[in-house]
Amino acid sequence: MAETITIIDDRTGKQVTVPITGGVFPSSALRQLDPKLRVYDPAFLSTAACKSSITYLDGDAGILRYRGYPIEQLAEKSTFLEVAYLLLNGELPTDAQLEKWSYDVIHHTMIHENMRKRFVDGFHYDAHPMGMFTSAIAALGTFYPDAKDIHTKESLDKQTLRLIAKSPTIAAMCYRFSMGLPFVSPNNSLDYSANFLNMMFRIGDDHRVNPVLAKAMDLLFILHADHEQNCGTTAMRVVASSNADPYSAAAAASSALYGPLHGGANEAVVHMLSEIGSIDNVPTFIADVKAGKGRLMGFGHRVYKNYDPRAKIIKKAAYDVFEVTGKNPLLDIALKLEEAALKDDYFVQRKLYPNVDFYSGLIYQALGFPVEMFTVLFAIPRMTGWLAHYAELLRDDDQKISRPMQWYTGVDARDYVPLNKRK
Ligand code: CMC
Numbered sequence: 001m002a003e004t005i006t007i008i009d010d011r012t013g014k015q016v017t018v019p020i021t022g023g024v025f026p027s028s029a030l031r032q033l034d035p036k037l038r039v040y041d042p043a044f045l046s047t048a049a050c051k052s053s054i055t056y057l058d059g060d061a062g063i064l065r066y067r068g069y070p071i072e073q074l075a076e077k078s079t080f081l082e083v084a085y086l087l088l089n090g091e092l093p094t095d096a097q098l099e100k101w102s103y104d105v106i107h108h109t110m111i112h113e114n115m116r117k118r119f120v121d122g123f124h125y126d127a128h129p130m131g132m133f134t135s136a137i138a139a140l141g142t143f144y145p146d147a148k149d150i151h152t153k154e155s156l157d158k159q160t161l162r163l164i165a166k167s168p169t170i171a172a173m174c175y176r177f178s179m180g181l182p183f184v185s186p187n188n189s190l191d192y193s194a195n196f197l198n199m200m201f202r203i204g205d206d207h208r209v210n211p212v213l214a215k216a217m218d219l220l221f222i223l224h225a226d227h228e229q230n231c232g233t234t235a236m237r238v239v240a241s242s243n244a245d246p247y248s249a250a251a252a253a254s255s256a257l258y259g260p261l262h263g264g265a266n267e268a269v270v271h272m273l274s275e276i277g278s279i280d281n282v283p284t285f286i287a288d289v290k291a292g293k294g295r296l297m298g299f300g301h302r303v304y305k306n307y308d309p310r311a312k313i314i315k316k317a318a319y320d321v322f323e324v325t326g327k328n329p330l331l332d333i334a335l336k337l338e339e340a341a342l343k344d345d346y347f348v349q350r351k352l353y354p355n356v357d358f359y360s361g362l363i364y365q366a367l368g369f370p371v372e373m374f375t376v377l378f379a380i381p382r383m384t385g386w387l388a389h390y391a392e393l394l395r396d397d398d399q400k401i402s403r404p405m406q407w408y409t410g411v412d413a414r415d416y417v418p419l420n421k422r423k
Contacts, residue, residue, distance in 0.1 A: 009033045024048050038405050043302075044229075050237065051398065054087060054388050055228040059303035064310065066226060067091070075313045080221035081105060081192050084164060084384040087226055088391070102191070108165035109186035109195065111173065112143050120177050130264075130375045132174040134254040140166060141247025148245045150394060159246045160387045167380045168192065172199035175373055193218035196380070201368060213367055216321045220360060223310045224378050226385030232257040236386040240393050241402040253386045254379050260297075263378040266357035266364065267371045269298040273330040273337075273362075282336045290346045298358030299341060305351035314359045318366075325366040334362060 005025050008015040018029040030037045041047045056065040064071040067086050074083055078092075085093045085101050093101060119139050123132050141147040144162070149155035169186055176183050176199075184199045194214035201207070227233070236253035240246070257263035276285050289296045301308060322328065338354055341347040364374050393399050 005029070007033060009037070038407060040407050044234075049229065049234070049402075050393065051396065052228060052389070052392060053090070054385070054392060055226045057228050057303055059301065060305050062304060062306035062309050064227070071223065071309055072313065075219055075222055078222060079191070080218045080225070080381060083222045083225050084381075087384050087388040088160065104161055105165045105192060106186075106188050106195070108161050109169050109188075111140075111166055111169050115140065115143070115170070116173055116183055120173055123177065125178070125180075127174075127178065129171070129174040129178055129372050130254075130258050130379070132177070133171055133376045133379060134251050134258065136170045136174065137163070137167070137254055138248055138251035140170070141245050144247075147247055150243060150245060156246070156391060156394070160391070163246060163250060163383055163387060167383045168196035169199060171373070171376045171380055172196060174376065175200055175370075178372070191218075193221060197367075210324055212320060212324050216317055216363060217367065219317055220314070220363065220377065221381035223313060223356065223360075224381040226382070226388065231259070231262045232382060233386060233389050237389055237393050238402040240390045241399060243394075243401075246387060246390050249390055250383060250386050253382075257379055257382065258375055263357075263375040263382075265297050265355070266361040266374040266378065269334075269357055270330065270361040270365060270371050270374070272297045273333045276333050276337070279333055279336040282333065282340050285337070286340050286344060290344075296337070296341060296347070296352070298361075299347065299354055300350070300352040301355045304353060304355060307353045308355040310356040311354040311358055314356065314363065315354075318359055318363050321363050321366050325368075328362045328366045330365070331362055334359065 003020045004017050005020050006015055006017040007029055012034075014033050016029050016032045018025050027039065030039065039047070054067065056068070057063065066074060066083060067090055069086070069092075074086075078086075081102050082093060082098055084105075085098065115136065119136065120132065140163070141159075144159070146155045147159055150159070173183055181203070184202045187195055187198055190198055190209065191214070194209045194211075194217075197209045197214055197217055198207070201209075229237075232253040235256040236249050239249035239252040260268050276282060286296070288294065318328075318331065322331070338358070341352065347353075360377075361371070361374055364377055365371070369377060
């Protein structure tokens with residue numbers, strides 16, 4: 001059967017038939033019918049705004065793949081830096097490529113002294129780390145005159161390397177500032193995730209990062225590295241489409257991630273579990289959600305209408321972490337909540353399942369992170385995904401500056417009324 005779609009404009013009788021490729025037809029079909037015709041699609045529910053070969057997501061089947069590799073296999077067998085290489089380059093690195101990439105990342109983790117002394121020190125003592133992180137990413141670009149040279153591959157690769165290497169340093173710096181602790185310099189003998197934990201938590205010379213916790217951190221970084229056209233990545237692409245430098249675009253993406261419906265949800269989950277307080281209060285909480293008094297945070301997803309595969313992996317990893325740190329007391333409430341929601345008609349009918357944020361906060365808390373740092377922990381690995389999309393967009397000949405159309409619903413033309421004649 002022909003994979004085409006025929007659209008008829010009943011106002012004129014004009015019709016157009018265009019191919020459907022991979023479930024997608026071009027909007028140029030509508031322009032052929034009438035250049036002024038618009039599709040009203042708030043929040044892009046049916047709009048593919050780009051072609052992408054980075055991440056594949058099937059929300060109904062609960063499938064997530066980076067460059068074709070199932071997330072479950074990457075979570076079990078890979079490392080964050082290897083996954084970062086894969087996302088950016090399209091293929092897993094060879095031994096030599098991985099060695100060079102890891103060396104380069106580790107040797108770009110330092111931050112200019114002025115970033116800390118002049119920039120971060122200028123924040124109010126109780127500034128939210130995510131607000132600090134977002135601003136610091138934008139500010140970082142001002143330290144590099146070549147930041148705006150985005151059309152030379154060599155320069156763009158350099159900015160990409162800097163942003164991925166320095167994000168953990170900036171994140172740890174924001175945390176240490178908010179705690180009034182001295183800044184810990186990057187340690188080149190540690191891997192990406194262990195180095196981050198060291199910069200975060202080092203107190204005293206005998207501090208050693210627990211390898212089980214570093215592995216859990218690395219796993220969480222892998223799971224958060226990309227998620228195709230989510231709100232933050234879309235912000236990244238829209239800003240990139242104006243050819244703004246990657247630091248400015250990443251700051252925009254980071255701002256989008258900050259919101260409680262996006263990367264801020266893991267923080268909201270822990271607040272929610274703490275407020276519920278005990279498994280006895282779970283039924284009342286569920287009843288309140290069903291009555292429209294708030295949402296069950298960490299549940300539901302625009303794309304997943306099935307269990308988020310990342311949530312499954314995180315739930316399993318939580319137990320490894322709790323063996324080292326002791327069980328997070330909120331875990332029992334989370335488990336009870338999940339059990340109650342998954343058999344409740346309200347959640348079943350709406351296909352609301354745990355998403356990545358439902359259990360990640362519990363691990364972060366067990367690792368010693370304050371809730372304010374949770375979204376920052378999401379932003380560090382997502383930086384890689386954002387940058388992979390940034391580069392993909394620049395290479396895509398179909399792309400132009402992003403400029404959606406609107407459906408104007410305001411008043412029609414009218415004459416200006418002088419101040420003394422207004423009622
Ligand atoms: N709790 C209770 N009801 C919900 C929830 C929830 N978490 N999520 C959706 N619903 C209901 C919603 O009220 C609506 O019901 P009705 O049809 O009766 O009006 C229906 O389900 C569809 O919801 P929607 O708001 O149209 O769905 P959406 O695709 O626009 O929203 C979402 C997706 C993730 C914003 C939403 O599910 C939500 O707010 N979840 C809680 C926040 C959260 O956990 N966010 C993290 C998302 S995963 C990480 C990330 O992407 O950053």
